[in-house]
Amino acid sequence: MVHIIVAFPNMENGKNIKNILVKNGFHVSALCATGDQALHHADLLEEGLVVCAGRMTDMMCEQLREYLPDSFEMIVISAPTVWEGKSLEHAVCLTMPLKVHEFISTVEMIAYSIERKRKKRKFRRQERSEEERQAIRKAKELLMARNQMTEEEAHRYIQKTSMDSGTGLAETAQMILSMIQR
CATH class of the missing domain: 1.10.10.10 (Winged helix-like DNA-binding domain superfamily/Winged helix DNA-binding domain)
Structure with missing residues (x-):
């Protein structure tokens, strides 16, 4: 099971994203209104996915990506104007209006990737005493x-x-x- 953190300054938008995820069989570990709250929840979890807006009240998505642990993936949902002339490394960017099937298939792809990384870490050969x-x-x-x-x-x-x-x-x-x- 992949832990998903949803972070949107507009809680109504966050609840809508959470409902889409839950209806499609995903578990949302936290619903946050700020980047700081998302970072707090990420620190409590070993790995996962953050689905967030391009701008939050306390930080931009670029800052959130920078502060997130490397074991977390990120999907940013924002208006196309936010991305003009920018590129965000280590994050998938989806534009508004959101196409639900595109969003769900992106989440499935990232969840599969996280699971594969987890299995690789688990079976990585350990040094014996x-x-x-x-x-x-x-x-x-x-x-x-x-x-x-x-x-x-x-x-x-x-x-x-x-x-x-x-x-x-x-x-x-x-x-x-x-x-x-x-």
């Missing part, structure tokens, strides 16, 4: 000696057991060691 590496090595040695496995077979066994049980490789190695050394 020396203790964890030793546990894995000892578990492999025990499996090799006890079950006449090659090192590759023992490693594959630990990997498969780890995936089947939903635990990490080091934790699985510890379980194997505790079971075999009884």
Whole structure:
């Protein structure tokens, strides 16, 4: 689930955007009237999407983008006159009048991108401590000696057991060691 923050100085416009998102299956985490409020909510969340106006009472969308954490994406909805001669990096700009199907497909695309980034971070290989590496090595040695496995077979066994049980490789190695050394 992607956290969405809606920030519009005109609360009626903000509520309308929120209603469009909710009707299309998205979860709106916060509805704000100022950029400062949006930044406050963004600091409480790990990642997400900010949908905002080009101008808010306390800052322009460029300032909001600058202060947002890098893990946040941004959609700016504004009149075409706001964009004349400007380009906003790391944000998608939609002009008024808003086409709902264009807006929803843009949100879906960004939500998919955020989910992919989250999965990549989750599965990024983590450095193992020396203790964890030793546990894995000892578990492999025990499996090799006890079950006449090659090192590759023992490693594959630990990997498969780890995936089947939903635990990490080091934790699985510890379980194997505790079971075999009884």
